[in-house]
Amino acid sequence: MNHFFCGTFGSLLSNFRNNQTAAWPAANPVFSCASVTDMNYPSNFVADPFLFIQGSKLYLFYETKNSITMQGDIGVAESSDQGVTWTYVGIALDEEWHISYPQVFDYDSEVYMMPESSNHGDLRLYKAVEFPLQWTFHKTLIDQPLVDASMVKYNDEFWLFASNHHHFGSRKNGHLEIWVAPSPFGPWKGHAQNPVKNGPRNIGARNGGVPFSHEGKLYRLGQDCGETYGHRLRVFDVVTLTDENYHEVEVPLNLEQSNKGRNAWNGKRSHHMNAHQLPSGKWIAVVDGDRVPSGDLAMNYALGGGALFILFSLNMMMGILFGYARCYVPHFLIPGKRGETVLPWVVRPQLPTRFHKAASRLSKTSSLLRGVNIPAKSCLGCLFGIASFTVSVCAVCMAVSCFFGGNGAEEPYAVEGQYSQFTMVAMTYEARLWNLQMYVKHYSRCASVREIVVVWNKGTPPDAVRDFDSAVPVRIRVEPQNSLNNRFKPDEMIKTKAVFELDDDIMMTCDDVERGFRAWRENPDRLVGYYPRLIDGAPLKYRNERYARSQSGYNLILTGAAFMDSEFAFAKYWSQDAEKARAVVDRFFNCEDILMNFILANQTTERAVEYVHPSWAIDTSKLSGAAISRDTQGHYDKRTKCLLQFSEIFNGVPLRKWDFLSRQDSWDN
Numbered sequence: 028m029n030h031f032f033c034g035t036f037g038s039l040l041s042n043f044r045n046n047q048t049a050a051w052p053a054a055n056p057v058f059s060c061a062s063v064t065d066m067n068y069p070s071n072f073v074a075d076p077f078l079f080i081q082g083s084k085l086y087l088f089y090e091t092k093n094s095i096t097m098q099g100d101i102g103v104a105e106s107s108d109q110g111v112t113w114t115y116v117g118i119a120l121d122e123e124w125h126i127s128y129p130q131v132f133d134y135d136s137e138v139y140m141m142p143e144s145s146n147h148g149d150l151r152l153y154k155a156v157e158f159p160l161q162w163t164f165h166k167t168l169i170d171q172p173l174v175d176a177s178m179v180k181y182n183d184e185f186w187l188f189a190s191n192h193h194h195f196g197s198r199k200n201g202h203l204e205i206w207v208a209p210s211p212f213g214p215w216k217g218h219a220q221n222p223v224k225n226g227p228r229n230i231g232a233r234n235g236g237v238p239f240s241h242e243g244k245l246y247r248l249g250q251d252c253g254e255t256y257g258h259r260l261r262v263f264d265v266v267t268l269t270d271e272n273y274h275e276v277e278v279p280l281n282l283e284q285s286n287k288g289r290n291a292w293n294g295k296r297s298h299h300m301n302a303h304q305l306p307s308g309k310w311i312a313v314v315d316g317d318r319v320p321s322g323d324l325a326m327n328y329a330l331g332g333g334a335l336f337i338l339f340s341l342n343m344m345m346g347i348l349f350g351y352a353r354c355y356v357p358h359f360l361i362p363g364k365r366g367e368t369v370l371p372w373v374v375r376p377q378l379p380t381r382f383h384k385a386a387s388r389l390s391k392t393s394s395l396l397r398g399v400n401i402p403a404k405s406c407l408g409c410l411f412g413i414a415s416f417t418v419s420v421c422a423v424c425m426a427v428s429c430f431f432g433g434n435g436a437e438e439p440y441a442v443e444g445q446y447s448q449f450t451m452v453a454m455t456y457e458a459r460l461w462n463l464q465m466y467v468k469h470y471s472r473c474a475s476v477r478e479i480v481v482v483w484n485k486g487t488p489p490d491a492v493r494d495f496d497s498a499v500p501v502r503i504r505v506e507p508q509n510s511l512n513n514r515f516k517p518d519e520m521i522k523t524k525a526v527f528e529l530d531d532d533i534m535m536t537c538d539d540v541e542r543g544f545r546a547w548r549e550n551p552d553r554l555v556g557y558y559p560r561l562i563d564g565a566p567l568k569y570r571n572e573r574y575a576r577s578q579s580g581y582n583l584i585l586t587g588a589a590f591m592d593s594e595f596a597f598a599k600y601w602s603q604d605a606e607k608a609r610a611v612v613d614r615f616f617n618c619e620d621i622l623m624n625f626i627l628a629n630q631t632t633e634r635a636v637e638y639v640h641p642s643w644a645i646d647t648s649k650l651s652g653a654a655i656s657r658d659t660q661g662h663y664d665k666r667t668k669c670l671l672q673f674s675e676i677f678n679g680v681p682l683r684k685w686d687f688l689s690r691q692d693s694w695d696n
Contacts, residue, residue: 052523053111054439054446054475056292056316058087062444063102068118069094073102076313077237078110078303079131079138079159085110086159087313088119088140090127098125101142103159110311112445117160120153128175130237134211139165141211145172150189152211169206169215175234178211181245181268185211188247190233198225200252203232207270216270223273229253231261231277236300238265247275250298255320257298282314286498289318289436290474290537296320318436331429338422345415437537439474440545448477449525449544449590454514457486459531462647464495466531471497473537475544477523478502482516484509511619512609514586515600518593524551526593528586532647535588539641542694546639547590554596554627556589559638562621562670562682569621569666582682584636586620588644591627599626611672617662618669625673628681636685638695 063070070091079086084105091102101120104113120126120142128143138155140162150173154165169176169187176189187206192199202225205218224232231249235257238247245265251258260282263275282300285291293316302312402408439446451470455463467479476499481491483505491501502520506513514528525547527540535557547555559581561574575581599605605626612619628635674680687695 052448052477054448054477056446057111058089058104058113059441060091061441062104062113062115063091064115065117068100068102068121070102072317074315075128075299076315077128077130077301078311078313080303080305081158083107085311086116086131087113088129088131088159089315090129091118099127101126101129101140105159109305110313119160120162122147130177132178132211139211141168141176141178143173143175145174148172150176166212168211168213177234177237179238179240179245181238181240181265184209186238186268187215188234188238194222196225197222198227200228200233200250200256201226201230203234203249205268205273218273219271220273227253229258231263235260235298236302239302246278248300252298255296257296257317258320260297260300260314287472287474290438290472292316292318292474294318294436318438327429331426334422334425334429338419338426341415341418341422345412437474437541439541442545442548446475447525447544447548448475448523449527450521450523450593451476451479451527451529452482452514453479453529453531454482454484454511455531456484456509457488460489460494462531463489465647466529466534467501468496469534470529470537470540471499471501473540475541476527478521480504480518480521482506482513484513510613511616512600512612514619515597515623517597517601521593524592524594525590526596527590528588530587533588533644534647535641535644539639539644543590543639546637546690546694550634550637551592552595552631552633553635553637554584554586554589554591554624555637555639556584556586557639557641557644558585558588559583559636559687560585561684562680563684567667567670567674567680569663569670571663576687580684580686581638582636582684583621583624584638586623589620591623596623596627599630608673608676611669611676615665615669617665618673621666621669622673625677625681628683629677634683634685636682637690638685638687640694640696 058073058076060070060073063073068091071094073089073091075090077088079088084107087104087106089102089104090099092099100118100122103116103119105116106113120129120140122144124144124146126142126144126146130141132139132141138158140153140155141150142153144151149167149171150169152165152168153162155161156163171191172193173189173191176187178185178187180186185208187208189204189206190200190202191197191204192202194202203223204221205223206215207218208215224230226232229251231251233250233252234248235250236248238245240246245268247263247265249261249263250256251261260280262278262280264278265273265275267274282297285294288294293314295317297314297316300312300314302310304310453463453466463481470476471479478499479497479501481488481501481503483503488503488505489495491503495501504518506516525544527544539557543555543557547553559572559575560583561570561578561581562583563578600609600623605622608622608625612622624636670680689695
């Protein structure tokens, strides 16, 4: 796995619902290098997860790369809720060499671990002294540097699948051998057909987890390393496995693949899966994944270094051509001419002949450049200067991006070590279809978006599959009446606690969306959004954000871009108590967001709203004539009237003022 970004594990139990937190449904990844909290073993990636079931607990053994020693150790985590949440336990095994791929199994009432130790030149077996953190070396199984060795019991014999890249003629990541023994301790005998595979890297030869049995069939997992190391998993049905013959046939893995690219936890590669059957009969599997391909960090450094070299060379050439700088090569670096008399007190350094030739060429080139003098104020000089400035800016931007720009992913934010998902809801109609298509294509790639629900208020609805380029499911909910109240209509098909109501004419970064989602998960009883307003005065008057800034506070969040609890907020909005207020919304065809703020503020004596500042946001309604708020003054007058009527219905204004900059992370600045 790429050691620049944290490799992560994903549990396939992704529909777990927990009403005690704002984390349902639980979402991948369920464990990452950030979960390794031991300061003596800081981790910069985790990989190769293996499950071990003991009673009602699940244990997860994995490779964690130590940021100090830069070698792999074996870590362990535990789960008491069938793999939904994991707690870091500690480092189970730390050797003087790199270890990984820790298969853990029980045999004769003892627990054993078989990690990869190819750097040590052998395959070793360890025995648990005090499970899960204390282990002792038991014996050497095979005295060869085997890679990703996997053991499975089949037909009353123990079979071991592994690769040995040190064999003459073996092809890296395309080589597979098999051994057989009567017990896990050996003696191990090589298969008659070894190597059973030795071909290109994409044939799935290298193991991607322990073989497993399902409905009487044995399946082997292999890595497709064609595009990059650990690009994807392939699964093979082992048709024949005897001492003399081996034959396997590839079958579909049917593992859901994300279309979100680097924004997905496994967007670029996933090279290991470990599947287990629970005592209940259900299956659970852990899978590792990464957002970036192998070698991404080295490639970034190479591109950044190249950009700096171009920048330096261009500036040197500019200075010489315009006469602002001169390039001289010391004479002692230039080889003397044939027959030249060298004075006895002049000592020439004994430099390599190739270095002398390079210095001579550089001297000749600098002499030629000094002969060319371009006037800075000439047309040619101006054109050359503009071109050089443009290239320099591009080179600087590329260098900064390569060295400091990260991996290019807009990642989700964990809350108490957990990730979750939300449903996006957009209300629109046929005149704004082009807006909606751009909206769906962009937001569907955000990491935590599970589904996009389009509330279609008027006109012929689009086709959810044909008309949208989406990385998540899109559902069109056609409404019989064109009402803004439809935005908050209860929807039993929504499978997340969080709903992100976002107008189809607002575009912002996925990172801004993820920050807002984290802020909401920290306080799921609040309305968390990006557009603050302050409602005050006598009589009440609706004003813009500038007024709230001038008064250093806000008490209302526009629901055109806000997170809320789908079950609680929608139910309250459509309750009998709010019927008169909903009629006001229909009469003015406006103010549904103000009404939601009044309703939620009436449900609590605590804080009901919270603001998160977006890095940037674009209102695409300015590019069309389909916005209801295009007439700003008329729009504000309607909202002022709504405020007066809502205050009568709710016997006052329940909105409390809150200061900007109340968050420690300054996201509300």
